[in-house]
Every structure is written in structure tokens, then in C-alpha cells.
Amino acid sequence: MKTRRDFIKISTLAAGGVAVGLAPLKYLRGLEGKKILTDLPVGTNREIYQRFPTYCEVCFWKCAGWVYTNSDNQILKVLGNEEDPLCNGRLCPRGTGGIGMYYDNDRLKTPLIRVTRNGKQEYREASWDEALTLVASRMKDIKSKYGPEAMALFNHGSSGKFFSHLLKAYGSDNITAPSFAQCRGPRDVGFENTYGVSVGSPEVTDIRDTRCLVLIGSHIGENMHNTQVQEMSDAIDKGLTLITVDPRLSTAAAKSKYWLPIKPATDIALLMAWIHVIIEDGLYQKDFVEKNTIGFDKLKAHVQLMTPEWAYGITTLEPSLIRRTAREMAEAAPAVIVHPGRHVAWYGDDSQRARAVAILNALLGNWGARGGFFFSEKTSLPEFPCPPYPAAKWNWRNNLNGRYPLASESITNVIIESSIPSAAVTHTVKGWIVSGTNLPEAIPDKSMFLKAAQELEFIVVVDTMPMEITGYADVVLPECTYLERYDELRNSAFREPTIALRMPATPPKFESKPAWWMAKEIGERLGLHEYFNYKNYEEVIDWQLKQIGSSLAELQKNGILRLGRTKPLYAEGPELSFNTPSGKIELYSSAFADAGFDPIPVFKQHPEPPEGYYRLIYGRAPMHTFSRTANNSNLIDLMPENAIWVNPRVAAIEGIKTGEMVYLKNQDGVMSSFPVKVRVTERIRWDSVYMVHGFGHSRKELSKAFGRGASTTELITNVMTDPTMGGTGMRGNFISFQKVNQGKEVES
Numbered sequence: 001m002k003t004r005r006d007f008i009k010i011s012t013l014a015a016g017g018v019a020v021g022l023a024p025l026k027y028l029r030g031l032e033g034k035k036i037l038t039d040l041p042v043g044t045n046r047e048i049y050q051r052f053p054t055y056c057e058v059c060f061w062k063c064a065g066w067v068y069t070n071s072d073n074q075i076l077k078v079l080g081n082e083e084d085p086l087c088n089g090r091l092c093p094r095g096t097g098g099i100g101m102y103y104d105n106d107r108l109k110t111p112l113i114r115v116t117r118n119g120k121q122e123y124r125e126a127s128w129d130e131a132l133t134l135v136a137s138r139m140k141d142i143k144s145k146y147g148p149e150a151m152a153l154f155n156h157g158s159s160g161k162f163f164s165h166l167l168k169a170y171g172s173d174n175i176t177a178p179s180f181a182q183c184r185g186p187r188d189v190g191f192e193n194t195y196g197v198s199v200g201s202p203e204v205t206d207i208r209d210t211r212c213l214v215l216i217g218s219h220i221g222e223n224m225h226n227t228q229v230q231e232m233s234d235a236i237d238k239g240l241t242l243i244t245v246d247p248r249l250s251t252a253a254a255k256s257k258y259w260l261p262i263k264p265a266t267d268i269a270l271l272m273a274w275i276h277v278i279i280e281d282g283l284y285q286k287d288f289v290e291k292n293t294i295g296f297d298k299l300k301a302h303v304q305l306m307t308p309e310w311a312y313g314i315t316t317l318e319p320s321l322i323r324r325t326a327r328e329m330a331e332a333a334p335a336v337i338v339h340p341g342r343h344v345a346w347y348g349d350d351s352q353r354a355r356a357v358a359i360l361n362a363l364l365g366n367w368g369a370r371g372g373f374f375f376s377e378k379t380s381l382p383e384f385p386c387p388p389y390p391a392a393k394w395n396w397r398n399n400l401n402g403r404y405p406l407a408s409e410s411i412t413n414v415i416i417e418s419s420i421p422s423a424a425v426t427h428t429v430k431g432w433i434v435s436g437t438n439l440p441e442a443i444p445d446k447s448m449f450l451k452a453a454q455e456l457e458f459i460v461v462v463d464t465m466p467m468e469i470t471g472y473a474d475v476v477l478p479e480c481t482y483l484e485r486y487d488e489l490r491n492s493a494f495r496e497p498t499i500a501l502r503m504p505a506t507p508p509k510f511e512s513k514p515a516w517w518m519a520k521e522i523g524e525r526l527g528l529h530e531y532f533n534y535k536n537y538e539e540v541i542d543w544q545l546k547q548i549g550s551s552l553a554e555l556q557k558n559g560i561l562r563l564g565r566t567k568p569l570y571a572e573g574p575e576l577s578f579n580t581p582s583g584k585i586e587l588y589s590s591a592f593a594d595a596g597f598d599p600i601p602v603f604k605q606h607p608e609p610p611e612g613y614y615r616l617i618y619g620r621a622p623m624h625t626f627s628r629t630a631n632n633s634n635l636i637d638l639m640p641e642n643a644i645w646v647n648p649r650v651a652a653i654e655g656i657k658t659g660e661m662v663y664l665k666n667q668d669g670v671m672s673s674f675p676v677k678v679r680v681t682e683r684i685r686w687d688s689v690y691m692v693h694g695f696g697h698s699r700k701e702l703s704k705a706f707g708r709g710a711s712t713t714e715l716i717t718n719v720m721t722d723p724t725m726g727g728t729g730m731r732g733n734f735i736s737f738q739k740v741n742q743g744k745e746v747e748s
């Protein structure tokens with residue numbers, strides 16, 4: 001499809017740098033004291049010269065680690081910091097393989113500016129000064145024509161901090177990230193409207209000390225959030241009862257005492273049946289419920305007919321299995337966790353499912369209990385002084401027109417929609433800064449993204465790689481990787497407060513630069529000097545650390561600062577207080593009722609796949625993170641592409657075999673750009689097919705990822721939006737198998 005803003009391929013610029021293959025990668029402990037790394041390829045200078053503290057950027061768990069370099073300034077390895085409670089000295093395979101990002105020769109190397117030559121749009125290399133001056137002048141232009149609010153920021157990851165500061169100083173509050181509406185938003189809204197607070201990141205789940213862990217879709221073990229994986233595996237060794245609800249035999253399901261292979265999209269029925277059993281059989285924590293909740297009688301009446309027999313007809317799960325698992329939870333209570341999940345934007349009623357999870361937990365009395373949900377603690381770290389931000393005159397909320405009243409964070413899809421002028425859009429967004437998020441892969445319904453890209457006056461993209469998003473930019477700014485830069489301090493809330501430092505282990509490769517520098521340079525060109533009143537980011541970090549009695553020098557040496565708790569980890573008495581309208585855990589949510597939503601969750605039927613179609617579900621692989629690692633040679637060695645999991649019954653009907661390549665076509669006629677390998681397995685239900693998200697890249701500049709596997713996002717054209725908070729439910733798409741390519745032009 002042609003757009004006004006043509007999608008441009010970034011030509012691979014001059015090669016440079018040495019690619020160091022690091023096979024085999026291991027789940028390693030710290031190497032302190034050793035001087036030689038033995039598993040590096042012959043020819044590499046293997047002697048450790050120095051180590052530098054970092055925290056990992058391959059996902060958002062932010063494990064603290066050490067980067068080892070040799071005397072040639074080559075990065076040899078990244079290993080976990082033993083002092084870090086988020087990793088206990090061990091990184092996951094992605095964290096260990098993260099240095100593949102640094103060595104990737106496909107990296108963005110210089111700033112690029114979109115130009116038209118002989119009627120054709122293309123990028124040309126530019127100096128930093130030219131690129132940054134252009135960005136500032138286009139931002140000035142938008143400000144004078146439409147006001148500063150017409151600039152929006154899409155961010156994910158560390159660079160977001162700096163561009164958020166820039167945008168707020170400039171006068172806009174249209175700042176957003178996919179981590180809300182595409183990820184944990186429905187969970188947060190569900191918990192906020194039950195407990196008055198959500199479960200945070202890292203989650204406050206006391207997996208270490210739990211006796212029973214219930215995973216509903218959460219596929220810990222494939223979802224590699226480090227502390228959770230470590231604690232779950234230790235707890236299994238200590239006799240944990242693991243109950244996994246998943247239409248697929250996930251890694252966790254395979255280690256579970258009970259696997260409940262639920263029919264997709266029916267989890268609310270299961271949850272309500274569990275609540276029914278726990279109430280009817282008197283298995284709930286009576287004292288806790290009496291002292292800390294409101295709405296119990298209404299809940300009891302509500303679930304009266306929601307028996308396991310009722311749920312059986314919906315979920316296909318045996319009533320006896322539902323009863324037995326409810327009892328297991330109750331027996332372990334309060335050392336039991338029904339995991340709130342993380343990526344929960346599934347079916348558009350996800351905040352209701354999250355409420356059902358929250359209510360079930362409340363009946364088990366585990367809030368503030370050892371082995372349930374602990375109280376995390378975080379240090380308050382003062383911000384570097386600057387003037388107050390100017391007040392923005394409007395933001396994304398002004399375009400809601402009564403929709404999504406319970407959204408507690410900004411909604412990416414609303415800002416994209418606000419970039420397409422229409423009668424429904426009161427205030428139009430005209431320019432975007434995009435940093436650290438590959439929007440065409442992260443946000444479903446790509447047609448909306450493409451329309452916005454056509455309408456916008458200006459797009460600047462900050463990335464490390466020539467990902468799909470960069471092809472829509474007017475200016476591309478190459479960020480150096482996390483191994484080559486300072487970033488904001490990691491200030492984590494967990495069982496104990498910790499602060500971790502990320503510093504460069506080596507100078508940035510090519511012409512790449514850190515985000516803090518780009519934001520400051522743009523800010524200064526916009527006349528916002530007083531918001532960037534420092535020479536470099538070391539100065540900011542040092543100032544912040546000195547406010548809490550430490551210093552940059554101390555963190556450069558130790559990497560991490562453990563601050564010790566000031567408040568108890570668990571509840572001390574039977575009665576707790578909650579930041580809800582009633583001050584109690586709201587089994588019946590007055591906020592949901594006031595906004596016109598079901599105050600207690602109700603199961604509603606979702607559409608089923610038509611004949612010849614199967615529900616597309618997706619998830620993670622231990623060695624990859626979304627679309628960002630698909631070109632990382634260390635991780636490609638471990639998993640080069642995704643496959644489509646197909647039940648043997650389906651394979652027989654469709655006449656497909658393991659290893660065969662097929663195209664996928666969804667209910668709206670959208671065909672995958674590339675074929676994907678079939679994996680026939682009993683580990684998936686017959687009504688669904690499964691793929692790992694993040695593959696099927698359509699940029700040739702990603703020389704290792706291009707055309708490998710299929711993209712889940714391009715097949716997600718039906719979005720079921722959560723009316724409470726705008727989350728984009730992505731699991732209502734159905735695919736059929738196509739053996740022949742029907743001739744589709746490859747786009748990103």
C-alpha cells in the first residue's frame with residue numbers, strides 16, 4: 001500500500017565492528033575473580049580487563065549485571081550481579097545474549113533524514129547537528145500552528161524518561177507506552193478497583209514462600225521474568241502445588257500438579273466457579289474477609305448458580321477438577337497466589353477477568369501474607385531540580401468522549417486514533433516522537449497505524465535497529481545500546497528497595513548516542529535550557545545519589561545499592577486499610593457500578609472460530625523478547641524462527657505435517673507476509689493454534705530476522721477493546737492454513 005509518507009528501506013551503511021558469536025550461552029553465575037573466559041571463540045582476546053555495572057534492557061525486569069570487557073574495549077560477557085535481589089547473580093538467556101545487540105552490524109549507525117530524490121522518497125545520512133536542528137524546528141512549527149499538545153510521545157524502556165521530560169517541558173502531556181493498553185493495563189485497573197492499588201513491576205507476588213501458585217495464562221518459564229522463574233523453580237523443588245490454566249501445555253503446565261486445558265476465552269467462568277466453591281463450601285478466610293472486604297453478601301448471591309457443573313459446559317473442564325483445585329488453594333491459604341498475570345489484553349473483558357482474580361485472592365486472605373502478596377518498598381529518589389512543567393491545555397483524555405472512564409494511564413491506541421483527523425477527534429495530534437517501541441508490531445490493527453502515519457506532519461523515531469517503525473520516520477536518530485550509555489538509575493520496589501546503575505562499558509559504536517543527550521540537545525534548540533541544566537547525565541545521577549547519602553563513585557564500584565526496609569514486609573495485624581472508596585477490598589466495585597459496568601464480573605460468551613478456522617493465541621519464548629531480539633545472532637542461535645503449533649487432529653483434517661511451511665490467513669482475509677513452519681503437537685487444544693510473538697520481520701535491513709517465521713500482529717485485525725480502560729484484546733482472531741502464497745506485497 002502506498003502512503004503519503006512512503007515506507008522507506010534504510011540501506012545498510014558501512015560495515016564495522018567485530019561480531020563475536022557467544023555459543024554456547026549458559027545460565028551462568030558471576031565470574032568474579034576469574035581472569036579468562038574459556039568459552040569464547042579462539043582468536044578473541046579472552047582476558048578480562050575491567051567490569052562495568054549495568055542493568056539489563058532486554059526486557060523490563062531490569063536485572064542488574066556486570067559487563068566484562070578486555071583491553072581492546074571489546075565486550076566479552078554480561079553476567080548477573082550477585083547482590084541484586086531481582087536476579088540473584090543470574091541473568092536469563094536473553095540477558096546473557098544481550099551483547100548481540102551491541103555487536104549487530106545491522107544497527108542504525110548515523111542520523112537519517114527523509115528526502116525526495118527524482119520523485120522517490122529515501123533516507124540520506126545526516127550529521128547530528130542537522131538532524132537535531134530539524135527535529136527542533138519541526139517541533140517549533142507544530143507548537144506555533146497547533147500548540148505543543150499536538151506533539152505526542154510513544155515510548156517503552158529507559159529512553160522514555162528523557163523524552164517524557166522533554167515533551168513535558170515543551171508543553172505536552174500526550175505521552176504513552178504499549179505497557180498499559182497492550183499489556184498490564186486491564187490487570188492494573190482490575191486490582192486498583194478492588195484493592196486500591198495494583199501489583200506493580202516486579203509484581204509483589206511472594207512466590208518464594210508460597211505453597212500453591214495458580215497461573216492463568218501466565219506462562220512463567222517461557223515468560224522469563226527472572227525472579228519469578230527462579231522463585232517458582234525453587235518452590236517446585238520444595239513441593240509447591242502448581243495449578244496452570246492454559247489451552248496449551250506450557251512449560252509451567254508441564255511442571256504442574258494440575259493442568260486445566262481450558263477452552264480459550266472462558267476463564268471468567270472458571271474463576272466464578274472457583275469463587276462459588278470457596279464460598280459455598282465455607283473455604284474462604286472468614287476473619288480476613290469479614291474485617292477487610294465489602295460486598296461479600298452480594299458476591300455470594302451473584303455466584304450462587306455459577307457451579308462447577310455450569311462452568312463445565314463453558315470451559316470444558318471437569319467439575320471434579322474445578323472442585324479439587326479450589327480446595328487445594330483453600331488448604332494452602334493464605335500462602336497461595338492466584339497470579340494476576342502481566343500481558344492480559346486478551347478478550348476485551350480483561351479488567352473484569354482481573355477483578356475476578358483479585359476477588360478470588362481476597363477470599364483466600366493472602367494480601368500482606370507470607371506466600372501471598374507482600375508489601376514492596378521503594379526508596380524515594382529526588383529528581384534533579386528544574387522549573388515546573390507548563391500546564392498542557394489538553395491531552396488524550398479530552399478525546400475519549402465518555403469512553404474508557406477507568407483508564408489510569410494513557411492509551412496508545414487513543415493517541416494513534418487522535419492522529420487521524422475526524423469529527424470524533426476534538427484535538428488532533430500532528431507529530432510523534434517514537435522511542436523504544438516498534439509500533440507496527442506492538443499495536444494491533446495496523447490499518448489504524450498506517451492511516452495515522454499518512455496524516456501526521458512529522459515523525460521522529462529513536463531506535464537502535466532499523467525496525468519496522470523506522471521506515472515511517474522523517475528523521476531517524478540512532479541510539480547506542482544499553483551497554484554503551486548512562487541511563488536513569490534503576491529504583492526498584494521489591495522485598496527490599498534497591499538502586500542500580502547502568503554505565504557505558506565501552507564508547508558508543510558508529511555515530512550512535514544516548515537518549516539523554518538527544519533529549520538535552522533538542523531541548524536546548526527549543527530554548528528549554530533550564531530543564532537541562534547539567535553538562536552530562538553523570539552529573540544528574542551523582543546529584544541524586546548524594547541526596548540519599550551515596551554517590552556515583554560508590555555505584556560505579558558496587559553496581560547496586562541495597563537500602564534495607566523501613567516497614568514490615570507482611571501485614572502485622574488482621575485489619576488492613578485500602579485506598580478504595582470504601583477503604584476495604586471491594587468484592588463489589590462501586591467504581592465499576594458508577595461507571596455503568598458490571599460491579600461483580602459476569603461471564604459473557606465470545607465468538608467461536610468459524611469452520612476451517614482456529615483461534616490464534618500467542619506467547620513468549622525464553623530466548624526472545626517481543627520483536628526486539630529477532631535479529632540478535634546470539635539468540636537466533638538458540639531459536640531462529642517461530643512455528644505454528646497445531647493439534648494432531650487439526651493437522652489430519654488440514655492435511656499438514658510437522659516441518660511443512662504454511663501461510664496463515666485470518667478471518668478478515670489478511671495473509672501472513674511469510675510462511676511459517678508447522679509443529680504438530682498434542683500440547684495444544686484442537687480449537688486453537690499458537691505462535692511465539694515477535695517474528696516475521698519485513699525489513700530486509702534486518703539481515704538475520706527478515707522473513708523468518710510469521711508475525712502475530714499482522715494477523716490481529718479484530719481488536720476487542722475493553723470498555724472500562726481501552727485495553728486492546730488481541731485473541732479474537734481466527735486463522736486458516738494456506739498452502740500457496742496468494743501474492744502479497746511485503747510491507748511492515
Ligand SMILES: Nc1nc2c(c(=O)[nH]1)N[C@H]1C(S)=C(S)[C@@H](COP(=O)(O)OP(=O)(O)OC[C@H]3O[C@@H](n4cnc5c(=O)[nH]c(N)nc54)[C@H](O)[C@@H]3O)O[C@H]1N2
Pocket residue numbers: 059060183184216217218219220222223224225245246247248250262263264265266267341342343344346617618619620621622623624625626690731
Ligand atoms: N522470554 C520472554 N519473557 C517475557 C517477555 C518476552 O518478550 N520474552 N515479555 C515480558 C512481558 S512485557 C510480559 S507482559 C509478559 C507476558 O507473559 P504472561 O503474562 O505470562 O503472558 P500471557 O498473556 O499470559 O500469555 C501467554 C500464555 O497464555 C496462554 N493463553 C492463550 N489464550 C488463553 C486463554 O484464553 N486462557 C488462558 N488461561 N490462557 C491462554 C498461551 O497459551 C500462553 O501460554 O512476559 C514477560 N516476559
Ligand SMILES: Nc1nc2c(c(=O)[nH]1)N[C@H]1C(S)=C(S)[C@@H](COP(=O)(O)OP(=O)(O)OC[C@H]3O[C@@H](n4cnc5c(=O)[nH]c(N)nc54)[C@H](O)[C@@H]3O)O[C@H]1N2
Pocket residue numbers: 057156157159178179182183184342343435436437438439441442443444462463464465467469479480481482618619625626627628629693712713716730
Ligand atoms: N501481537 C502481539 N502484540 C503485542 C504483544 C504480543 O504478545 N503479541 N505483547 C504486548 C506487550 S505485553 C508489550 S509490553 C508490548 C511491547 O512492545 P515493544 O516494547 O514496542 O516491543 P518490541 O517489538 O520489542 O519493540 C521494541 C523496539 O525498541 C527498540 N529498542 C531496543 N532497545 C532500545 C534502546 O535501547 N533504545 C531505543 N531507543 N530503542 C530500543 C527495538 O529495536 C524495537 O524497535 O507489545 C505488545 N504487543
Ligand code: SF4
Pocket residue numbers: 056057058059060061062063087090091092093094095096224225226
Ligand atoms: S529477565 Fe532476562 S532479559 Fe529481562 S532484564 Fe532480566 S536478564 Fe534481562
Ligand SMILES: [Mo]
Pocket residue numbers: 179182183184342343
Ligand atoms: Mo508486556
